[in-house]
Amino acid sequence: xxxxxxxxxxxxxxxxxxxxxxxxxxxxxxxxxxxxxxxxxxxxxxxxxxxxxxxxxxxxxxxxxxxxxxxxxxxxxxxxxxxxxxxxxxxxxxxxxxxxxxxxxxxxxxxxxxxxxxxxxxxxxxxxxxxxxxxxxxxxxxxxxxxxxxxxxxxxxxxxxxxxxxxxxxxxxxxxxxxxxxxxxxxxxxxxxxxxxxxxxxxxxxxxxxxxxxxxxxxxxxxxxxxxxxxxxxxxxxxxxxxxxxxxxxxxxxxxxxxxxxxxxxxxxxxxxxxxxxxxx
Amino acid sequence: xxxxxxxxxxxxxxxxxxxxxxxxxxxxxxxxxxxxxxxxxxxxxxxxxxxxxxxxxxxxxxxxxxxxxxxxxxxxxxxxxxxxxxxxxxxxxxxxxxxxxxxxxxxxxxxxxxxxxxxxxxxxxxxxxxxxxxxxxxxxxxxxxxxxxxxxxxxxxxxxxxxxxxxxx
Numbered sequence: 001x002x003x004x005x006x007x008x009x010x011x012x013x014x015x016x017x018x019x020x021x022x023x024x025x026x027x028x029x030x031x032x033x034x035x036x037x038x039x040x041x042x043x044x045x046x047x048x049x050x051x052x053x054x055x056x057x058x059x060x061x062x063x064x065x066x067x068x069x070x071x072x073x074x075x076x077x078x079x080x081x082x083x084x085x086x087x088x089x090x091x092x093x094x095x096x097x098x099x100x101x102x103x104x105x106x107x108x109x110x111x112x113x114x115x116x117x118x119x120x121x122x123x124x125x126x127x128x129x130x131x132x133x134x135x136x137x138x139x140x141x142x143x144x145x146x147x148x149x150x151x152x153x154x155x156x157x158x159x160x161x162x163x164x165x166x167x168x169x170x171x172x173x174x175x176x177x178x179x180x181x182x183x184x185x186x187x188x189x190x191x192x193x194x195x196x197x198x199x200x201x202x203x204x205x206x207x208x209x210x211x212x213x214x215x216x217x218x219x220x221x222x223x224x225x226x227x228x229x230x231x232x233x234x235x236x237x238x239x240x241x242x243x244x245x246x247x248x249x250x251x252x253x254x255x256x257x258x259x260x261x262x263x264x265x266x267x268x269x270x271x272x273x274x275x276x277x278x279x280x281x
Numbered sequence: 282x283x284x285x286x287x288x289x290x291x292x293x294x295x296x297x298x299x300x301x302x303x304x305x306x307x308x309x310x311x312x313x314x315x316x317x318x319x320x321x322x323x324x325x326x327x328x329x330x331x332x333x334x335x336x337x338x339x340x341x342x343x344x345x346x347x348x349x350x351x352x353x354x355x356x357x358x359x360x361x362x363x364x365x366x367x368x369x370x371x372x373x374x375x376x377x378x379x380x381x382x383x384x385x386x387x388x389x390x391x392x393x394x395x396x397x398x399x400x401x402x403x404x405x406x407x408x409x410x411x412x413x414x415x416x417x418x419x420x421x422x423x424x425x426x427x428x429x430x431x432x433x434x435x436x437x438x439x440x441x442x443x444x445x446x447x448x449x450x
Contacts, residue, residue, distance in 0.1 A: 120300035124347045125312045125392075125415045126399055126406065131300065131346070157348060165348060172404045193406050193415075195310075255305075 097149075097259050104149035105261065111224070113261040114138055119163070128171040128191065130154075130257060135162045143222070143268035146260050151228035151251040152176070152216060153260050155268070164262075168254055169229065170195050178229060179217040183207050186217055189229060189248065197230060197248040204244055208232060214248050221269025284331075287441045288338040291319055291434060296342050311418030313426045316343055317391055320358050321383045322427075322434035324365040328442035336362040350398050357394045361387035377428060384427045388420040 023029050056063075098115070105113045116132035134140050136159050146153040146166050154168040167174055174191040178199060185206035187199045202208060212232045218225025230250040237244040295315040303313050316339040324332035340355030347354070365383050372379055392415070400406055 120297075120346075121304035122347050122349075123296070123299050123304060123312065123314070123316075123343060124349045124395060125307070125310055125419055126395055126404075126411070127348050129348050167348070172399075172406060173402075193404075193410060 094259070100149040101259060101261055104147075111263045112265040114140065114264045115259055115261055116140075116164070117259055118257045122165070126172075126193065128168040128174075128195070128254070129157060130166045130168060130260075132164050132166055132260060132262075133162065134262065135160045135164050137161050139264050140164050140262055141264075141267070145223050145227065145263045145266055147227055147263065148252055148257070148260055150253075151230065152223070153252055153254075153257065155223065156262065166260070170197060170250070170254055176223060176229065177217045177219040178214050180206070180208050180232065181213040181215060183212070186219065187214075187246075189214065195254070197250055199232065199246040199248050200243065202244040202246060204237070204239075204242060206244065208235060208244065208246060210235060221271055223268075224263065224266050283441055284329075284334050285338065287437050288323075288335045291323075291437055292316055292335070292339050292342055295319055295430075296346060300346055308418040308422045310415045311420075311422050313419065313422040314388065314391060315426065315430060316354075317358060317361060317387050318384060318423060318427055318430040319434055321361060321365055321387050322380060322431040323438065324362045325369070325380055325383060325431070326435060326438035326442075328438055332362045332365070333359065349395055350402055353395050353398050354391070357387075357391040360390055360394075364390070377431065380427050380431045381424060384423050385420060388423045389416070392416045392419060 020029070024033070101113075101115060105111075114134055116134035116138075118130050119133045120131040122129035122131075132146075140156060140159055142156050142159055144156045146155055152169055154166045154171070154174065156164050157167040158165040168191070169176055169189065170191040172191050172193045176189040178187050178189040179185065180187060180199075180202070183206050185202055185208060187202040190198050190200060192198055199214060210232055214229040214232060216223040216225055216227040216229060228251055230248045230252075232246045233249040234247040235244060236246065299313070299315045303315070320332065320335045320339045323329055323335045336358035337355065340352075340358045343349070343354035343358075344351050361383070364386050368379055368383060396406060396408075396411055396416070
């Protein structure tokens with residue numbers, strides 16, 4: 001009797017269980033299960049959040065030390081990367097300059113060039129010279145013209161085995177024979193202590209305008225012809241004067257010189273013996 | 282010999298710094314003259330009896346690096362050291378202020394002589410522009426750099442002459 005009753009209860013339990021599963025699978029118990037589980041879930045969330053607070057409280061000092069160490073590591077890494085970025089930017093800038101210089105050399109195949117880096121400037125504030133890292137060992141000779149891809153820089157003034165000093169065209173003792181385009185008028189370019197360039201001895205009748213191009217003329221044998229110097233930026237002309245004068249804006253930024261080209265196949269001509277001296281026939 | 286070695290150890294790196302760095306950081310158009318400052322600072326050290334070696338070495342180094350007519354810096358530095366010797370006879374103690382006085386005198390002397398010789402060599406240098414834009418800013422620049430150079434050279438002098446100062450009463 002007892003055994004039959006127990007079997008009946010088991011069957012009834014299984015049927016109820018199967019019925020509940022069937023109802024759950026059919027979705028009829030969703031709202032019921034939600035209402036039943038929500039308090040449990042909230043309670044579980046609260047318990048876990050308290051556990052997290054307690055765990056953070058206990059492990060925080062260790063984490064701060066670790067975080068500080070990690071922060072230091074990352075800061076060091078950032079510094080390294082910043083240094084790398086600066087180095088790469090410098091290399092990129094140098095590569096751009098070299099690329100422009102190579103383009104310039106290709107565009108002027110009649111000349112042979114020796115690239116040189118600027119390593120210093122004359123310590124006297126009255127003079128405008130730069131020092132480059134190429135000397136007589138690299139076939140650099142006194143008087144050779146120095147250019148960049150933009151235009152004329154100056155010429156070699158003194159040479160040692162591994163370095164040379166370049167007199168810039170802005171030096172107050174620099175003189176360059178020039179011509180003005182498109183008129184073709186001849187003139188003499190002089191450097192000024194202010195760093196400006198002054199074009200003198202322009203014939204009074206020569207038609208010149210602001211913006212005209214100034215090139216080396218090649219006269220006198222000091223520089224090869226047709227190297228760009230700059231543009232006329234101002235004209236001084238008085239009717240009673242024999243010559244006009246003009247200020248010239250150089251195409252080269254002399255404060256930013258980093259790499260220059262020395263024209264090594266140009267030898268300046270010394271015309272001093274041809275200039276008649278006073279008292280000589 | 283030790284004096285000459287100390288001069289080379291100090292003056293050569295200072296010249297490199299001057300030629301490579303400070304000439305790219307002008308004040309208007311003025312540069313500091315670190316060699317002059319080092320020579321003056323050396324001449325002002327109580328333990329140093331003769332400073333002419335430093336003035337000669339400094340003058341030769343500047344002659345090598347600069348296109349200024351030869352001898353200008355030699356003479357200017359020698360005169361500056363002479364002025365410092367005079368100061369040392371007149372002033373009992375050598376405070377930092379003496380360095381500034383020597384800097385002003387030495388700067389004007391060096392730039393004045395350079396200007397004069399360059400004018401004689403045929404350069405057109407307007408005196409007004411040169412004074413206000415080159416000489417005066419250079420003097421200010423030198424005054425700014427005077428104390429660091431004085432401290433550096435003082436250390437070198439202490440290493441070179443470790444004994445008690447000779448001018449102590």
